[in-house]
Amino acid sequence: MAKVMIDIGHGGSDPGSSGNGLIEKDVNLKVGVMLYNYLSKYDVEVRTTRNTDITLSNDVRVELVNKFDPDLSVSVHHNAASTVEARGAEVIHAHYDEYDDKLANRILDNMEAIGMPKRRAFTKLNTRGDDWYYMIRRIWDTTTDAIIVEGGFVTNSIDAELLKSEDFLMEEAAAIGKAIVEYLGLQLITERWWDAAMQRMVTAGLIENEHNGHQAVTWGEFATVISRLLDKLQL
Ligand SMILES: [Zn+2]
Known part of the structure; x- marks a missing residue:
């Protein structure tokens, strides 16, 4: 240790x-x-x-x-x-x-x-x-x-x-x-309330990388995420 x-x-x-x-x-x-x-x-x-x-x-x-x-x-x-x-x-x-x-x-x-x-x-x-x-x-x-x-x-x-x-x-x-x-080469503990949800979206391919949870999204970005989700749900 x-x-x-x-x-x-x-x-x-x-x-x-x-x-x-x-x-x-x-x-x-x-x-x-x-x-x-x-x-x-x-x-x-x-x-x-x-x-x-x-x-x-x-x-x-x-x-x-x-x-x-x-x-x-x-x-x-x-x-x-x-x-x-x-x-x-x-x-x-x-x-x-x-x-x-x-x-x-x-x-x-x-x-x-x-x-x-x-x-x-x-x-x-x-x-x-x-x-x-x-x-x-x-x-x-x-x-x-x-x-x-x-x-x-x-x-x-x-x-x-x-x-x-x-x-x-x-x-x-x-x-x-x-x-x-x-x-020290240790894994950072995620502490911000949005971290887990953001990581889940990255893993699911809905967004490319994690963002600052305090930042606003545009309609264009929102529509892109929803569109990717619809693709995944095959709707
Ligand atoms: Zn001093």
Whole structure:
């Protein structure tokens, strides 16, 4: 069974970034716990580095992850910048993964689909040519992938409005979770109320592919589906 560690950034005496009435450690905790709940529905052993507002040293954080020895460590953070214009989601991955940053881009594509712009997937090196961020440098090895998700800027008013909404945070957790599930090669559980019916129509050959259940159909599309159904019923 795959193992995933959700490292929930900051906490306790370390608030992380702040802006627009948001404190990063609190946003991280909400998204991290939601992500835990999301992944718990799958055949994955999930843990978090914290699930309350406690202070964790860098060493303790690293030790928690390395003792668990997960397939993937995902650190949940939210960004800040000196310019209020900076906005969007970023994912930092190990420099070893530069040729294969599929997970990072999958997360960013999912974030973009829920209205959080895709800013960049990147890697950052220190002067020794190793990864800059300790949650990657001290964790990544050939059996453990490590990424850091920065799910938007608390210092940007548009991002902050999104991050204040519990509904958005649920969507953010699902955006990250869905990418992880696919990255682990697991079958996505269909959750939207129309999914089963839509799949049935595809299987029956009434439609070519699945559509967004909130989208309206035209009379032309409706007539096509009915016509195919009549064919099948030989009417
Ligand atoms: Zn942070």
